[in-house]
Amino acid sequence: MYRQVIEYLKTIRKFMVSRQRAAHIQRMEEDAREFSKLHKVSYEKLQLAICAHDLFRDIEPEKLIKISRIWGLKITKLEKFAPVLLHGKVASEYLRNRFNLKDIEILDAVAYHTSGIPTDSSIVRSLVILDTLEHGRTFKGADELRAIAKRSLNEGYVEVIKNKIEYALNKGLLVLPKTVETWNFLRGVR
Numbered sequence: 491m492y493r494q495v496i497e498y499l500k501t502i503r504k505f506m507v508s509r510q511r512a513a514h515i516q517r518m519e520e521d522a523r524e525f526s527k528l529h530k531v532s533y534e535k536l537q538l539a540i541c542a543h544d545l546f547r548d549i550e551p552e553k554l555i556k557i558s559r560i561w562g563l564k565i566t567k568l569e570k571f572a573p574v575l576l577h578g579k580v581a582s583e584y585l586r587n588r589f590n591l592k593d594i595e596i597l598d599a600v601a602y603h604t605s606g607i608p609t610d611s612s613i614v615r616s617l618v619i620l621d622t623l624e625h626g627r628t629f630k631g632a633d634e635l636r637a638i639a640k641r642s643l644n645e646g647y648v649e650v651i652k653n654k655i656e657y658a659l660n661k662g663l664l665v666l667p668k669t670v671e672t673w674n675f676l677r678g679v680r
């Protein structure tokens with residue numbers, strides 16, 4: 491069943507996202523082959539999450555708000571301020587509605603790939619890591635993070651979450667509450 495969904499998502503990718511975004515998704519699929527073997531996670535599940543995660547990333551802000559309202563998704567104050575933050579939740583809800591997908595790991599991974607969530611799920615952690623560290627990303631320290639994530643899924647997740655917070659603070663961007671929650675969870679708050 492997952493195979494068919496993946497093939498379908500690959501087809502609609504062609505008109506749902508920009509060329510650069512499609513390339514980003516493609517690179518994640520490539521990296522996921524070795525990564526999934528290394529950390530013993532299902533490539534199929536991870537690939538499905540990868541193919542879905544940014545499908546709605548290039549949809550206009552007003553449309554994201556509209557779709558979220560129609561599907562009854564809760565819109566937080568932060569998401570109202572920056573509707574692009576809804577693209578993961580909308581993609582997750584799309585998987586649920588369109589394919590009756592019930593795998594909570596995949597749904598959570600897609601919904602929270604930008605912020606991370608407090609979780610021990612390998613699929614969620616893998617998606618967040620690959621989204622940040624796919625081989626096309628070139629930020630300072632990326633290679634160090636890749637080496638850590640190769641050694642340990644847990645340490646990789648810790649470092650990627652840390653990097654998200656550091657990056658946001660350094661650039662004067664928003665810090666997502668879920669990212670902070672995740673950081674505290676990884677520091678032992680359970």
Ligand SMILES: [Fe+2]
Pocket residue numbers: 543544547577578603604
């Ligand atoms: Fe995204």
Ligand SMILES: [Fe+2]
Pocket residue numbers: 514543544621
């Ligand atoms: Fe992404």
